Amino acid sequence: MAALKQMTKLTGTLKALTSTNGYRPQAAKTFYTYVNEPAMPIPDREPCWVKSSEEAIERAGLSSDQLVFVQGAAATPVELLRGLTEYGVRSDVRNVRLCHMHLEGAAPFAKKENAKHFRSVSFFIGGNVRPAVNEGHADAIPIFLHEIPKMFNRDLMKPDIALIHVTPPDSKGYCSLGTSVDCVRAALIKSKKVVAQVNKNMPRTFGDALIHKSHIDFAVQHDGPLPAHPVKAPSDKEERIGKYIAENLVVDGATLQLGIGSIPDAVLAQLKNHKNLGIHSEMFSDGVVDLVNNGCITNNEKSIHRGRIVGSFCVGSQKLYDFMDNNPFIEMLVVDYVNDPRIIAKQPKMTCINSCIEVDLSGQICSDSIGTRMYSGFGGQVDFLTGAAMSEDGLGQPIVALNSTTADGKTSKISPVLKLGAGVVTSRALVRYVVTEHGIASLFGKTLKQRAHALINVAHPDHREALEKAAFERLKAMPEP
Template sequence: MHLKSEYQNKLVLAEEAVQVIESGDWIDYGFGLTGPYELDKALARRKDELFNVNIRNTLGLWPHFSIDSDPTGEHFTLNTWHFSSAAREFYSKGLAYYIPMKFNELPMLTRNDCIPARVFMASVSPMDNHGFFSFGVGAAGNMASIENAEYVILEVNENIPRVLGGNQENIHISQVNFVVEGPNPELLTLPATEPSETDKKIAQNIIHKLYDGCCIQLGIGGIPSAVGNLVAQSDLKDLGVHTEMYVDAYIKMTKAGKITGLRKSIDKYKQVFSFALGSQELYEFIDDNPGVAAYSVDYTNNPYIISQIDDFVSINACIEVDLFGQVSSETVGTRHISGTGGQVDFVEGAYRSKNGQSFICMPSTYKTSNQVTSRIKPILAHGTVVTGTRSATHMIVTEYGIANMKGKSTWERAEALINISHPSFRDELIKEASAMKIWRKSNKIK
């Protein structure tokens, strides 16, 4: 069948497409910016007809019309692999639940372990001349869901860039049951994060550890932004990119001529990522750009793949660390904040890379209700989920320096961590470490 004819034959209104959904169904939504918009609106309008419909997504960035329509949770329940701000709000109301995972395993979990979603719905770029729609801003695990689904429904959004890729970043019209032409909502943009003075100090500690030819993975927030600023102003050259999330810091480094990918061991010259989130400039930059490549997350976050890239540098953030070197990046006590994400993947992969370095960053303190609290604690708060085990943690960074955990005994770890804690808390941390039998008289404080 001619591609345009096939497209027209599958083109329906959103209200018609969601009629295939039945009570008790599981529905998978596209990752991040590839989540459905008009389709979710149409699903919300069917609320009174449906019961116990489970929606499963990862980092849902569009409005959740269906969950908003059902404050009782009788009709729709959100199950998510990674909390967004909206998911946190639903969680507090008992309408959303977290699915633990290591990000690199998302496609495998979807294919082998989850209840298969009967319906998959996602937003995509317009179809190209070859019959393909792009998932490139959210290629992480969509194809795994599609392989299990009975119905695949796509919502075309002209604002979604067509991103080239390495695998599973697009879908062909022949794999689709219905196409909906939505209202083309503008993509969510993240305002530029202005690094704080503390962020800049942390970034300065890291920049001294970088050298020509490093391959960099950055997370989101002020610290990665500060690192990007410093790299752009530095004499570094021939840096590479292999990351889960593509952020604006990479554009800044690229425009400064710092990123070439010349020395990458694999995917040479390509900036590799699994999903993108940032400014409108970022979306325009990755659109039809052969210098970037979107891959499924079982490639970008696979520790085995990461370990094959020499001189790999992973830079991520956390909430708090205890004196044993355990890292929490997803909860505050039992209050859920985000998710494991890819932090564990990159910590493990970077350390196994030849000359690899993994940095977990945080300001030494945080302030709530006019009270300053140390992020380095004797033990993690009651109920806190451990994201990075003490045996996996490589380097912890604050504005006061870097603490290398590898090969260190418990008393050496305590010494290193207390030395990068805020000076106001060091005496109390030493007292606690002594009570925990992880402090020696020979320990030194700078």
């Protein structure tokens, strides 16, 4: 209330300081920072609409040594990134850092020839910047997903410009961040300038997704389809993994967390006879839509956000985006809440299904690298496995699922030891279940020898003898049941 009174008192000052072309000059920044709540309208303030992305970047004042935040996943503002790259190269800016979660679509700023102009800094590495990270002209921050907003909240990163992708304003002036809320809200609050790509095809979502147009400095209309991941039919191996999990580890009334990819989709496809499922997940994809339409997902047994799907960002097909649009059944919330293990632990029968790159015979999980070559990031795996393991009802199911071999079948993904330089994302003390197409290894409370035995039994049969010999060399004794 005190802040509201102060806001009213200073409204006249704001009117005097707000420029006629719609953006706030630096002189008005003190007031704006004081009341910088994205969902609260700023009186008598409009974004400055420009004709092109290059103009928006120029007007926002891009210059050397700045920090630019970029919204990610399906809400990646691909057109703004194109304009940023073209303007930045033409203006010969140097050492502009772009911080972001995983990005979809083209990433021209990450090309080797643009390394002197731009440097990508990923909180989670996407495929479009992965080569740049491994070639040394981009970088990444190992970080739990739920802690990314702390980078902004604690002023460890203070963006000069934020690039976002939103719906057109509604009758009250509200835009929606659509498919990606995650850490965007925290970054917006600390950004000096906000540039928005406004797209009629962005789904309007609710929860923490609202931003009033008065918080946008420059806006450019650019309508186009969102980046999409086509849904692929699961392989026979993935279908078997999905069946093992659905029939043995998912019960009626469970709250689910599933990432994106063939294995989570394979699990969802096997849940059509389950009842009263709920969704509390940092992300979800197309498989959820079918389960909602079949009446399997009701969210009516959740302890908090009952009756609602909770997510933080999404990537999928147009089918998913159509389902999300203007749908109050879905709440898109900030990732420091959705992925907080304490919040996750409150959900009934919290069942978390995550994938990985490699597992060693003690149960250590590598999910972010292939040896020393960086591949992705921590993401929400540890957040959710921890939350499920500490579930308040004692019924949480932390699950890691993977094919038993690489695609060519020549290499076992259950290894005697992790590859040299591989990152341990999930420790062996946290792992509960490891599932492959050959079965379920239950690891909680098992000794090293018992763990090795359980994991060898779900490895591909062609590799089991070699794994037994390696286990004997490592443990100085045979694995035991």
